[in-house]
Amino acid sequence: MSNIEHNNNEALADIFKALSNPYRLEIFNRLSSCNVSTDDSSSEHQICECVGSLGKDLDIAHSTVSHHLKELKRAGLIRMVRNGKRTECQVNEATLAMIRAYFQPCCCGKQ
Amino acid sequence: MSNIEHNNNEALADIFKALSNPYRLEIFNRLSSCNVSTDDSSSEHQICECVGSLGKDLDIAHSTVSHHLKELKRAGLIRMVRNGKRTECQVNEATLAMIRAYFQPCCCGKQ
DNA sequence: TTCAATATTCGACATGTTTCGAATATTACA
DNA sequence: TGTAATATTCGAAACATGTCGAATATTGAA
Numbered sequence: 001m002s003n004i005e006h007n008n009n010e011a012l013a014d015i016f017k018a019l020s021n022p023y024r025l026e027i028f029n030r031l032s033s034c035n036v037s038t039d040d041s042s043s044e045h046q047i048c049e050c051v052g053s054l055g056k057d058l059d060i061a062h063s064t065v066s067h068h069l070k071e072l073k074r075a076g077l078i079r080m081v082r083n084g085k086r087t088e089c090q091v092n093e094a095t096l097a098m099i100r101a102y103f104q105p106c107c108c109g110k111q
Numbered sequence: 112m113s114n115i116e117h118n119n120n121e122a123l124a125d126i127f128k129a130l131s132n133p134y135r136l137e138i139f140n141r142l143s144s145c146n147v148s149t150d151d152s153s154s155e156h157q158i159c160e161c162v163g164s165l166g167k168d169l170d171i172a173h174s175t176v177s178h179h180l181k182e183l184k185r186a187g188l189i190r191m192v193r194n195g196k197r198t199e200c201q202v203n204e205a206t207l208a209m210i211r212a213y214f215q216p217c218c219c220g221k222q
Numbered sequence: 223t224t225c226a227a228t229a230t231t232c233g234a235c236a237t238g239t240t241t242c243g244a245a246t247a248t249t250a251c252a
Numbered sequence: 253t254g255t256a257a258t259a260t261t262c263g264a265a266a267c268a269t270g271t272c273g274a275a276t277a278t279t280g281a282a
């Protein structure tokens with residue numbers, strides 16, 4: 001490990017920070033599980049839920065959910081698009097791929 | 112995503128928190144890259160460096176390195192074993208496997 | 223235009239994290 | 253035993269984060 005250059009340390013640490021809060025991780029999980037399969041394999045995670053539904057039953061204030069989503073966005077883990085009264089969120093596949101690459105065992109020679 | 116039950120949310124968030132500090136992530140990187148290949152594939156990451164060498168050139172106090180290692184250990188990312196004057200550290204493969212599982216695309220049917 | 227639904231921003235507060243240097247602990251060896 | 257090497261714990265300070273409710277913003281529809 002790993003396939004990733006270590007000079008994105010800061011960016012990676014930032015991504016992990018975004019996932020380090022249980023509520024944020026739960027929100028990310030919800031977003032991850034509402035993926036829609038399409039023919040276009042490059043966009044596994046399709047549109048999703050809005051800020052309100054993502055925070056449902058989480059027992060934190062709406063403004064806090066909004067804040068957490070902003071953090072996930074800042075780290076590059078999700079995208080947010082305003083659509084009418086709602087803001088739709090989706091997982092950013094590119095970032096997910098980067099994380100997976102980081103955790104893959106090094107393939108260059110020895111394990 | 113993902114293959115992991117969402118009720119280890121807390122444990123996972125804790126793991127990500129441990130990796131969310133740039134110095135800690137760098138220490139973990141160093142530990143990850145000093146793996147030794149053996150016949151026993153279950154222990155990819157072998158013994159490693161001690162607290163002192165892991166913190167080399169990091170420009171933080173020795174006590175801070177010690178603290179960061181304790182955090183990595185607390186999250187289950189590394190193991191620490193006292194060996195004489197030194198404390199040897201190694202990556203905990205089981206936790207690494209758990210993280211990889213979390214980030215794998217869901218294998219049940221559709222992508 | 224006014225209202226309701228949804229989302230974001232703001233200020234404040236409590237709590238948690240990072241960091242240091244000093245003090246203490248552990249160990250091997252002269 | 254005493255000393256040097258290495259590591260850990262402690263207390264304090266600075267800084268960052270999570271949270272809330274109120275205020276504000278944005279939008280669609282009556």
